[in-house]
Amino acid sequence: MKQARHQMILELIEKQPIDKQEKLQEYLKAAGFLVTQATVSRDIRELQLVKSVDGNGVYRYSVSGRQEKQKRFEMIFGETVSEIDYSGNIVMVKCFTGMANAACELFDTENGEWSGVVGTLSGDNTFIVLMRTESDAGLLAEKLKKYVL
């Protein structure tokens, strides 16, 4: 139940500006989800939504910047990277031809997420990540593998 409701909430808040939980609650009711404001409050926390203010002075719930960034990363990384491996303290990221630069830039902009990164170097088909230690390399490789489709 909760799963589906969360999904619906995400859809609802991106379609129209919703400025209060009560309103969201109504939309949910219309979609067949009978819940109280208390539940909506919890859902909003769990989904890490934020009540932001849009230019003028209009409040609306929306997904956080972090989440958008993360989603974007997952999507693009998955579409450009074909394989991850590592040896010693170097992680090798194999990409579809010509995609390595883009993938590498993407990886770089996402810095702050990764720890132990010394630097990156990109060719056409592959980029490498030089890590502080071998164990850092292993951990990073594991993490990145999750994004490969």
Added chain:
Amino acid sequence: MKQARHQMILELIEKQPIDKQEKLQEYLKAAGFLVTQATVSRDIRELQLVKSVDGNGVYRYSVSGRQEKQKRFEMIFGETVSEIDYSGNIVMVKCFTGMANAACELFDTENGEWSGVVGTLSGDNTFIVLMRTESDAGLLAEKLKKYVL
């Protein structure tokens, strides 16, 4: 007064997690700004801060994703681009040597901000933006010029 207070608020919320306006109010008092919760509420709206939730379940006020993205764009674009011009429906963005790809990628990721963009093409020192119409090109050039230092 308000200007300085806004600045202080931005500094305060990034130093420590602040989960309610009352707490922000106290920090402000410590910094010599005597205001009420009502004013803090207004400041927060004017600064477009959001109350977000960080991984665990900890609320904190922070600057919105949009703002961060915008700041980042201004900073990098200003540091990589040297000159903007246009002719017909093409905008030419001259960059410091070797920077064009990065600047162009940055421009692309900021899509949604620009209207009338057909596509981009990057060399080493320059990238071009093909626009729908000549007037689109003029408008974009004007906008982008503001970011050149």
Added chain:
DNA sequence: CCTGAATATGAATTCAAT
């Protein structure tokens, strides 16, 4: 664990004053 009802807490707004 998930939820609702009631409640407590937090935040926005109104109204008046400057």
Added chain:
DNA sequence: ATTGAATTCATATTCAGG
């Protein structure tokens, strides 16, 4: 235009029950 005091409104939490 900016603010504070009081108020209303919105949201988080508590507590109980499934």
